[in-house]
Amino acid sequence: MADFNKVLVPGDWQNGVINTVIEIPQGSALKVEWDRGRACFMLDRVEPAIFAKPVNYGFIPGTLDEDGDELDTLVVCHEPIPTGVWLEGRVIGVLNFIDDGEADHKIVVVPADDRDNGDSIKTLDDLGERWKQKIEHHFNHYKDLKKPGTTVVEGWGDAEAAKLIIQESIGRVKTGLTV
Numbered sequence: 001m002a003d004f005n006k007v008l009v010p011g012d013w014q015n016g017v018i019n020t021v022i023e024i025p026q027g028s029a030l031k032v033e034w035d036r037g038r039a040c041f042m043l044d045r046v047e048p049a050i051f052a053k054p055v056n057y058g059f060i061p062g063t064l065d066e067d068g069d070e071l072d073t074l075v076v077c078h079e080p081i082p083t084g085v086w087l088e089g090r091v092i093g094v095l096n097f098i099d100d101g102e103a104d105h106k107i108v109v110v111p112a113d114d115r116d117n118g119d120s121i122k123t124l125d126d127l128g129e130r131w132k133q134k135i136e137h138h139f140n141h142y143k144d145l146k147k148p149g150t151t152v153v154e155g156w157g158d159a160e161a162a163k164l165i166i167q168e169s170i171g172r173v174k175t176g177l178t179v
Helices: 129-141 159-174
Strands: 017-024 030-035 040-046 056-060 071-075 086-099 106-111 151-157
Touching: 017 030, 017 071, 017 106, 071 086, 071 159, 086 129, 086 159, 106 159, 129 151, 151 159
Parallel strands: 071 106
Antiparallel strands: 017 056, 017 086, 030 040, 056 071, 086 106, 086 151
16 A cells, blocks of 8 residues: 555645545444554544444545644545545535544545536535534534543634645645654
């Protein structure tokens, strides 16, 4: 397996297109994480089935968020995308999220070429209020059985807000923090 942080760049984020690598397919309760030091995926834990991911979950290579991990992505697609698949995603927004007191942003993307829906999803509003409610509920409660009260959704930002977070996360790598 390739080291995604060495073979991929964050992408053309200024124009709203990023590279993202899937860690957890939609519907999975397996908490799979990219192990940066070993350049491979590892099963961190098995979550209760009620906390299965409601959306594909990944990361942007060549970035570091404030929590010290690569910047997370939520990849909206009507199908689960397998672990280890990378794709170009069109940035449509950001979920502002706090986990154990640390900022842990989730960049929301759709596949850059989604012929199933005719590339019709352009903004978070296109996903509908119910979709956002489900995502907020998941992230506010997925640690309730082990560490209740340690996660807080702080709201949503548009694609421009997401690009600023991507830029900051790339900057952390360029200023000496390594991925």
